[in-house]
Amino acid sequence: MVGLEIRELECFLVLSEELHFGRAAERLYVSQSRVSQLLRNLERRIGARLLERTSRRARLTPLGERFLAELRPAYEALYGAFESAREAARGVDGVLRIGFQGVADERVTAAIAAFRDRHPGCEPTTVELPLADPFGAVRAGEVDAAIVCLPVAEPDLVLGPVFSKQPQTVVVSARHPFAGRGRVDADALADCPLIGPSAPAPRYWHDAMAPAATPGGRPIPRGPLVHTLQEGLAAVAAGRGGMLLCAPTAEYHRRRDITFVPVEGVPDSMLGLVWRRADETARLRAFGRAVEELCP
Incomplete structure (x- = not known):
């Protein structure tokens, strides 16, 4: 373990999933050159190449595989041992900061209330997160956990309870041709630019x-990129495109x-509760249990 750097291991884990240095850099919140440096340092410590990189793609070497x-189970066990010790020292107290996107509905607020009743020494608070950055506040330590839309494929984050399965709607201007319909088929989205989250x-x-693209393979035009849900709704109202939203958020x-x-x-x-793997605590697990019980 002499000279072993956790950041290099985290970098390798992200690269092994993305197989793309630019996307790995975005997820790690570092420059692409820093990702390359971390990988080179790790390969130097090991003494062999772990990743083959060409101008078009990257792939793991047999040794990298x-x-x-x-590495993955050992990495998870390492942080599990660390958090178990930290939990024993802290217990369930302090402040639990919970991020959410769009709206914290009645089920989420019921879970927060139940958590507060069970653990009066811990005060939960809520923070609204921007649509375009579902995981940034968790990684930056601005919140302890976040309730975000699925999918979640972040190796440095734990995906806890998954809940609130809901049908989707397309949000359009009141002047849009869809506005007079009772429902639309997914293939009709090829006639509606979709507004999405920005970087x-x-x-x-x-x-x-x-x-x-639609499920039938028809291309869907790209609409504007927005940072927040309110920016997206304003663009919708201006007739610049539509947005996919779950029914409760739309309502x-x-x-x-x-x-x-x-x-x-x-x-x-669907929604999921996520938190940083390196920061898992008794507070987070206790809140996760409340979400599992009260958020179907």
Whole structure:
């Protein structure tokens, strides 16, 4: 373990999933050159290449594949041992900061209330997160956990309870041709530019919020990129495109200049509670249990 650097291991784990230095840099909140440096340092310590990189793609070497298989469970066990010791010292007290996107509905607030009743020594607080940065506040330590839309594919984050499976709607201007319909088929989205989250949202997450093609393979035009939900709704009202939103969020933000039309043929929306793997605490696990019990 002499000279072993956790940041180099984290970098390798992210690279092994992305197989792309630019996307790995976005997820790690560092420059692409820093990602390359961390990988080189790790390969120098090991004494062999772990990743083959060409101008078009990257892939793990056979040694890299073996190292990944052995590293991931060891990495998780290391942080598990650290957090177990920290929990024993702290207990469930202090402040728990919970981020959310869009709206914290009645189920979420019920889970927060139940957590407060069970653990009066810990005060939960809520923070609204921008649409375009679902994971940034967690990584920056601005919140302890975040309630975000799925999918979540972040190796440095724990995906806890998954809940609130809901049908999706497309939000359009009250003047849009969809506005008079009771529902639309997913293939009709090819006639509606979709507004999506801007950077730093990961590409896979952006594509889930604003897919590039219908289930039938028809391309969907790209609409504007926005940072917050309110920016997106303003763009919708101005007729610049539509947005996919789960039914409860759409209903909460109902207004006269936009309308919400159910979409058939797209996956249901789901939420998940995430937190940083390196920062898991008894508080987080206790809140996760409350979410599992009260958020179907």
